[in-house]
Amino acid sequence: MRLVLVGPPGAGKGTQAARLADTYGIPAISTGDIFRANVKGETELGREAQGYMSRGALVPDEVTNAMVRDRLLHEDVAAGFLLDGYPRNPDQAVELDGMLADNGTALNAVVEITADSDEVTTRLLKRAEIEGRADDTEDVIRKRLAVYAESTAPVTAYYEGQGLLVRVDGIGEVDEVTDRLVDALRAR
Numbered sequence: 001m002r003l004v005l006v007g008p009p010g011a012g013k014g015t016q017a018a019r020l021a022d023t024y025g026i027p028a029i030s031t032g033d034i035f036r037a038n039v040k041g042e043t044e045l046g047r048e049a050q051g052y053m054s055r056g057a058l059v060p061d062e063v064t065n066a067m068v069r070d071r072l073l074h075e076d077v078a079a080g081f082l083l084d085g086y087p088r089n090p091d092q093a094v095e096l097d098g099m100l101a102d103n104g105t106a107l108n109a110v111v112e113i114t115a116d117s118d119e120v121t122t123r124l125l126k127r128a129e130i131e132g133r134a135d136d137t138e139d140v141i142r143k144r145l146a147v148y149a150e151s152t153a154p155v156t157a158y159y160e161g162q163g164l165l166v167r168v169d170g171i172g173e174v175d176e177v178t179d180r181l182v183d184a185l186r187a188r
């Protein structure tokens with residue numbers, strides 16, 4: 001099972017990625033989590049990514065693509081993987097196709113979790129109270145939503161053209177959304 005999860009910030013990608021990874025016994029690979037771990041560890045990659053993340057911009061493609069290319073060479077992805085938050089623009093999607101072709105594989109499905117701007121803003125502001133993430137402030141959330149609409153939304157059209165896209169409603173209880181995702185993937 002080789003999957004990609006896309007959706008606006010706050011749609012529930014990270015939340016659902018952990019559950020799907022469990023269900024299918026594959027690793028969930030979140031570019032956001034890898035960047036945050038590097039920021040916390042004060043690595044060179046972390047220092048490079050930090051400024052972009054804290055203002056809600058995408059980290060430059062050459063940095064992100066190299067990081068994912070390296071991650072997809074690890075042994076644990078042999079039986080499959082779930083990419084959460086990558087690709088985030090059409091150039092990254094083309095790059096991913098190339099990486100997979102080099103490894104002699106391809107994606108099985110791309111799942112888009114949908115949720116409207118009001119709902120995701122409410123969720124992220126709530127998370128800010130709990131986790132205090134630097135990019136969960138109202139201004140930065142607005143910027144992240146704008147980046148999503150401009151750069152990431154076209155990624156879904158790219159995969160729709162390849163016949164890989166599955167759309168799932170992300171509004172509702174977390175368990176309910178997980179059930180919808182598993183049903184939608186089973187139906188494919």
Ligand code: B4P
Pocket residue numbers: 008009010011012013014015016030031032033035052053054056057058059060064084085086087088092123124126127135144170171172173174177
């Ligand atoms: P991410 O870490 O991917 O952050 P995100 O889009 O906000 O999603 P996240 O997974 O954290 O939140 P979720 O929707 O699960 O990216 C952060 C930054 O990293 C980017 O802005 C960018 O700078 C950089 N980056 C990452 N990938 C990149 C790439 N490919 N290229 C360039 N830059 C990249 O959950 C949000 C909240 O909603 C949680 O609190 C959760 O508890 C809650 N929630 C989830 N499901 C819910 C439900 N059904 N009901 C109610 N609440 C729910």
